[in-house]
Amino acid sequence: MTPRPAPTARRVRLATELRKLRERAGLTSTEAAKLLGTSSGQLSNVESARFGVSPERVRAMAHAYTCTDQEFVEALIDMANDRTRGWWETFREVLPPTFLNIAELEFHATALRSANTAHIPGLLQTTDHAREIFRQVVPELTRSDIEHRVNHRLQRQAVLEQSVPTTFRAVVHEAALRVPVGGPAVAKHQLQHLVEQSEREHVTIRVIPFAIGAYPGSGQNVHYASGPVARLDTVSLDQSHGPVLVDAEAQLEMYRVLLDRMEHVSLEPSKSRDFIHHLLHDL
Template identity: 30%
Template sequence: MPSERQGPPTVRLRRLAFELRRLRDTAGLTQQQVAEQTGINTATLYRHETARSRPQRRTLIALLNLYGATEQQRTDLLALSREADAQGWLRPYHAELPEQYTAYISFEAEARSVRNYESLFIPGLLQTEDYTRAVIRGGLPMASQKEVEQRVQARMERQNLLTTDNPLRLWAIVDEAALHRLVGGAEVMRQQMNRLISAASEPHVTVQVIAYAAGAHAGMQGSFVLMDFPNPADPEIIHIDSMAGDLFLETQPDVRRYSLLFDNLRAIALSPDDSTRLIASVATGAQ
């Protein structure tokens, strides 16, 4: 039976796919040539190279033989394949969430650090439960109460990543507009501002605000998240959430472009201390 993936891609499965693409490119072979020489059809090869499925052991060995992989590469990639389906902390009810959201959850759970820019919302990892519920209800007006609560629960569970013994490192940049948008009412916003101030005091969390006075800036095009992982062999990943759906990017040009964009936003944003003072002033006004 084929070892088809039964859930969102993991970091390990993504790394395996990346290495298979790299080895094929190094061997100077097209997918069609690989199919002709191994009997693996191009559709299956495409799924293996895009982390949509994990190759069976005999298929992986056939590919490694064709690509002339070294003994160390064979050992590493066979071990990687055995672990490729291991999920992070996905819960049973996550099967009812959209696949792209569970993919995001899986990647985030294995990340070492997250850089998040938000133009309209408070970053999900720093939201209060009431703010989250108001955001989801407003953004998904056709969702049932059960669907809303599942998403709220998932977002609250994600925040546990910030309170472990080895917490996720978070650098969050928020446009000032997100602080003033009255989501859920004045009391919800006051609590949310206090939550931001509290989070910003943690050594592994940095919060910056791009003030209105900064004028037009590159982040006005939309929000994005960059994640990197403990193992340097795991490519960084970019997540973009839009009305057209979720998009994951991992090519070096994309990673470089968004890293530079984040650095630009970090430079024009208020310092962490000045950002905290601005958030505190908004909290006072929300009372």
């Protein structure tokens, strides 16, 4: 097993799921280590993501922990087998780790959903819109830091442009659409971009108008990434200090319900497109 001084969020998630499997089996780390023919110290290193773990070891652990969910086990094996060094690694020395984690999460997601009440979803932002957003960060960023963040955000959008694009369902509140970020010209271009994106088969944009009033999830920004199985889904929540990743099963279920309800009160996609067109003509 190879030491990993800076494990990625994906490696940490694999380690966490292996620990959960052991705990569900009712085994202590000492008991599990004996079954696996290793030491409790080595097992602890695996479960804390300080060491990597081979696909064969993952399979042995699942067997020892009597996990019968074969689809889930195969998904964990795929994670252990993954050696991808994505484009986000080029930003490792210039951006906080949370930025890299989000990009890695989206890259591996089988589907993406988001709900935004104050901002346009990052995957749908134009260059000038994103740049103005980062200009407002507190404490103030240097010009170089702003450009690093803008470039990172634009490269994240590649998941919507690849040959087999990731499906993306976004719910956006009218408030986020009406804020003229960067001035009228930038705002107009941003709205036009949303219209164009909404016409793509794999992108769905739904608007919650002011007229709806109160609704579930009001005030929240939620980014939901589906994994190969539901147990490996992840939610990213925006915070002033950066995104926070959530993956507890009860929380995942809560956010799935929340997003469903937000979609339920929103305008259907064609009416949402017409709504954005109307705002565009008002600029």
